[in-house]
Amino acid sequence: MTSSITTPATHSNPIPHTDSAAADGTDxxxxxxxxxxxxxxxxxxxxxxxxxxxERRAVPARPRPGQDAAGALLDAAALRTVRRxxxxxxxxxxxxxxxxxxxxxxxxxxxxxxxxxxxxxDRAAPGGGGRRGGAPDLTELLPQWLATANGHGYRAxxxxxxxxxxxxxxxxxLRPAALALGGPRALWLARLNPQWKYALRGGTTAGFxxxxxxxxxxxxxxxxxxxxxxxxxxxxxxAAVRRRDPDAGRELLAxxxxxxxxxxxxxxxxxxRAELSAADxxxxxxxxxxxxxxxxxxxxxxxxxxxxxxxxxxxxxxxRACVALDRTADGGARVVVEAPHECDSGMQRDxxxxxxxxxxxxxxxxxxxxxxxxxxxIWCERLGVDxxxxxxxxxxxxxxxxxxxxxxxxxxxxxxxxxxxxxLLGPATSPPAPASSSWLDPARLLSALPPAERAGWVAxxxxxxxxxxxxxxxxxxxxxxxxxxxAAVVDALDAARRAGGYPWSSSGVxxxxxxxxxxxxADRLEALTTVPEGPADGAAxxxxxxxxxxxxxxxxxxxxxxxxxxxxxxxxxDAVATGP
Numbered sequence: 001m002t003s004s005i006t007t008p009a010t011h012s013n014p015i016p017h018t019d020s021a022a023a024d025g026t027d028x029x030x031x032x033x034x035x036x037x038x039x040x041x042x043x044x045x046x047x048x049x050x051x052x053x054x055e056r057r058a059v060p061a062r063p064r065p066g067q068d069a070a071g072a073l074l075d076a077a078a079l080r081t082v083r084r085x086x087x088x089x090x091x092x093x094x095x096x097x098x099x100x101x102x103x104x105x106x107x108x109x110x111x112x113x114x115x116x117x118x119x120x121x122d123r124a125a126p127g128g129g130g131r132r133g134g135a136p137d138l139t140e141l142l143p144q145w146l147a148t149a150n151g152h153g154y155r156a157x158x159x160x161x162x163x164x165x166x167x168x169x170x171x172x173x174l175r176p177a178a179l180a181l182g183g184p185r186a187l188w189l190a191r192l193n194p195q196w197k198y199a200l201r202g203g204t205t206a207g208f209x210x211x212x213x214x215x216x217x218x219x220x221x222x223x224x225x226x227x228x229x230x231x232x233x234x235x236x237x238x239a240a241v242r243r244r245d246p247d248a249g250r251e252l253l254a255x256x257x258x259x260x261x262x263x264x265x266x267x268x269x270x271x272x273r274a275e276l277s278a279a280d281x282x283x284x285x286x287x288x289x290x291x292x293x294x295x296x297x298x299x300x301x302x303x304x305x306x307x308x309x310x311x312x313x314x315x316x317x318x319x320r321a322c323v324a325l326d327r328t329a330d331g332g333a334r335v336v337v338e339a340p341h342e343c344d345s346g347m348q349r350d351x352x353x354x355x356x357x358x359x360x361x362x363x364x365x366x367x368x369x370x371x372x373x374x375x376x377x378i379w380c381e382r383l384g385v386d387x388x389x390x391x392x393x394x395x396x397x398x399x400x401x402x403x404x405x406x407x408x409x410x411x412x413x414x415x416x417x418x419x420x421x422x423x424l425l426g427p428a429t430s431p432p433a434p435a436s437s438s439w440l441d442p443a444r445l446l447s448a449l450p451p452a453e454r455a456g457w458v459a460x461x462x463x464x465x466x467x468x469x470x471x472x473x474x475x476x477x478x479x480x481x482x483x484x485x486x487a488a489v490v491d492a493l494d495a496a497r498r499a500g501g502y503p504w505s506s507s508g509v510x511x512x513x514x515x516x517x518x519x520x521x522a523d524r525l526e527a528l529t530t531v532p533e534g535p536a537d538g539a540a541x542x543x544x545x546x547x548x549x550x551x552x553x554x555x556x557x558x559x560x561x562x563x564x565x566x567x568x569x570x571x572x573x574d575a576v577a578t579g580p
Contacts, residue, residue: 043084046077097192101184105155111567112149113157119145120163136514136557142167144479144515144561146177148568156181161189165196175199179232187232200230226252231264238271246275250283262292269298276302281309288349300351304373304414311350312375318347319374322367323404325383326397335383337400339363340370364403371407376417379408388423405440413444421448428460432469443472451478459488467492467509474509480518489513490521494528497547514554519562522555529555 041060049057054069061076063069108116122138156164161182168178179186179199190199222237229237242249253268260268269287272280280302287299288311303311318340326336340347343354343366351373356365376388385391396404405424412420425445446454458473467489477485489509496506528551 040080041076043080046073046080049073050077097188100158100188103155103183103185105153105183108149108154108157109567109570112154112564113160115564115567116145116149116157116160117163120160120167136553136560137511140511140515141557141560141564143174143177145564145568146174146181148565150177150180152568154181154568155183156186158185161186165190165193165199169196169198172198184236187230187236191230200232226256235267235271238268239274242271242274246277247279249275250280254283262295265290265292265295266298269295269302272302273305276305278306278308281306285310288351293353296349297351297353300373301414304351307375307377312373314346314350315370315373316375316378319370320378320382322370323379323382325394333384333394335394335396335400335404337367337396337398337404339367339400364400367400368403368407368410371404372410372414374411376408376411376415376420388417388420392420392423409441409445412448413441416448418449418453421445425457428457429464432465443476446473446476452482454478455482455485459485462488462492467496467506471508471512474512474516477516479516481516483518486518486521489517490524490528493551497528497544500543502543502546510550510554514557517554517558519558519565522558522562525551525555525558 045060059069063072168175190196303309
């Protein structure tokens with residue numbers, strides 16, 4: 001007969017399991033030298049016997065009358081384990097942490113505090129954080145709640161900070177908003193739990209007004225944190241100084257730039273996006289010579305956002321040399337392209353990546369980067385046209401149109417040029433670009449348009465082409481969706497219902513609608529929760545029932561969002577749903 005045993009369960013302060021009885025008969029596992037001698041087998045002997053089996057190795061313990069060898073081995077292991085655990089001494093207490101920093105932002109209204117507790121409890125409950133029948137998906141409402149609360153400048157309740165940090169640990173997309181709401185006290189608490197170390201490294205709260213209200217201390221305190229603090233604390237200080245005094249923020253970064261690790265330099269450099277101005281050009285030009293390629297690329301990207309920078313002038317000169325207008329024999333005009341034949345050291349210093357992606361030609365790769373970084377304003381003069389629409393309409397010789405137009409698309413999105421974005425997008429009613437035109441990215445171009453114009457263009461697109469081609473376009477529209485976009489989406493969902501399909505064919509859009517539709521659309525959607533009268537086969541009746549459930553869930557979610565907004569505004573939400 002053979003037997004085996006396992007290592008005893010670990011405790012908060014375990015004793016290593018590699019000890020054995022000392023040669024003089026004392027027990028080497030217990031702390032201290034005093035105490036009765038241990039005359040039983042050592043743990044190593046027991047473990048070796050268990051691994052080899054009692055048939056191959058004698059049990060180092062005396063069996064009781066009638067007991068087999070395996071039982072004697074297990075008894076000896078149990079006795080040894082109890083003695084080991086009984087010998088544990090209390091561990092020395094760690095140093096008491098300092099007091100948590102002050103956070104003078106206003107507290108949440110009581111109704112909003114209860115709502116946050118419900119959202120966090122649903123995420124943590126067994127089987128929680130998902131959809132149950134027609135109930136709203138509270139997991140997907142938490143990001144929107146956090147964004148709205150940060151917009152009001154609230155701080156998180158201290159009692160809910162552990163649950164908030166745990167939710168952000170499980171979902172990285174929640175971290176910026178959760179840390180913004182948690183503020184300096186969330187960082188203080190994260191230092192006490194290794195599982196929350198993500199908050200001490202790369203979390204950023206940029207873009208959330210509530211985070212800006214969190215105090216960073218006096219200039220002396222800021223300087224101390226900048227020199228000695230954790231990375232997240234240093235990022236917060238740099239962001240605060242940059243908002244208050246852009247030049248002082250840049251000088252603070254420059255003071256330690258040479259000794260920062262490459263990863264930190266990259267993330268800290270990105271903080272200059274806020275309040276970027278021509279005064280930052282000298283520092284960014286120096287960063288173009290950084291030993292890290294990613295840092296150089298970020299510096300180049302920031303410089304291209306400065307229309308009058310020396311880098312944009314250099315890129316414009318290179319791009320002009322590659323693209324020109326050619327008059328044809330019949331009096332027409334076309335664009336001709338001569339892509340670069342090499343990527344010299346100057347181009348690489350200015351952010352041009354020499355090695356192309358797999359499947360991409362070198363010359364087209366270099367051309368795209370030059371055109372993308374050049375100011376769009378140079379092309380009307382270079383091509384002899386009056387505006388972006390005329391430039392885009394020109395034919396391009398030798399098959400270079402996809403590369404040239406793709407670079408123009410990226411330049412329009414990066415430079416936020418609405419005129420060029422409109423020209424490259426074309427009318428919303430035009431047929432969607434075929435798969436072979438993958439260079440055209442309408443979603444990126446839409447991001448350069450004003451929010452109202454963006455929503456109007458997507459509404460026309462949805463009305464003309466339905467929802468199947470519109471998912472990415474809907475994702476770049478401002479929330480809540482402005483009219484007529486919301487109405488166009490509801491009409492398209494109704495058309496899909498009447499066509500007899502099942503709602504999961506539009507599940508992606510339905511999920512977006514729950515987060516992005518204006519809650520005022522809830523009343524209009526009530527009419528879509530009735531099952532059409534008249535005879536219907538089994539499949540049609542089943543689809544109709546699924547649509548009713550989907551629309552009921554959408555209505556419930558919209559009304560819950562209205563209640564959350566009212567609670568965060570400090571209003572009574574008696575007239576709207578109060579949630580689960």
